[in-house]
Amino acid sequence: MTQRDRTAQLKFVSGLLVSGILVVVEVNFALAQSNIEPDRTLGSQRSIVQPNVILNGIPSDRISGGARRGINLFHSFREFNIDEGRGAYFTNPSGVENILSRVTGTNHSNILGTLGVLGNANLFLINPNGIIFGQNASLDVKGSLSRQQLMRFNLAIAVFSAQQSQNAPPL
Known part of the structure; x- marks a missing residue:
């Protein structure tokens, strides 16, 4: 695997991690509201x-x-x-x-x-x-x-x- 491939994988994994954090924050905000x-x-x-x-x-x-x-x-x-x-x-x-x-x-x-x-x-x-x-x-x-x-x-x-x-x- 080349350095370029590793960098691309790292960016992809970082993007997934940030997306996951945003989803968790949004879910917690939704749970904190009355229905x-x-x-x-x-x-x-x-x-x-x-x-x-x-x-x-x-x-x-x-x-x-x-x-x-x-x-x-x-x-x-x-x-x-x-x-x-x-x-x-x-x-x-x-x-x-x-x-x-x-x-x-x-x-x-x-x-x-x-x-x-x-x-x-x-x-x-x-x-x-x-x-x-x-x-x-x-x-x-x-x-x-x-x-x-x-x-x-x-x-x-x-x-x-x-x-x-x-x-x-x-x-």
Whole structure:
């Protein structure tokens, strides 16, 4: 093997090593983010998740948008998980007293970090597959929190269901 061949091999191996390091860094960054994924059931009034915002001193996902009906604001997610050391905060528009959130996917929710509301609204979170709060989970809610393993809320104005239904819209 010539010196030129060895140099070419060294460059190739170095390139693979650097690529491997970049992939590992990118995978670790992806693992450090919470998995909050809005579904499409609310159409143009869907939830909007802004990742990697510092809220109350921790890297968080800010959740805005949703479907407003009077004093109620509805959010709908396919997945809703908060990793340890991170937060997820719902915005609280003026006049909203209740934030009702559902998970329509097939997985339970893991709340390992901070779940909060940026305001005084009450927060309702339903997931028929379950909600698990880890030992280091915390709440930053000035109103009340209700978490339920329910299929739906029956409200005077509508039924807010976490089950996919072909017969009736979920809100």
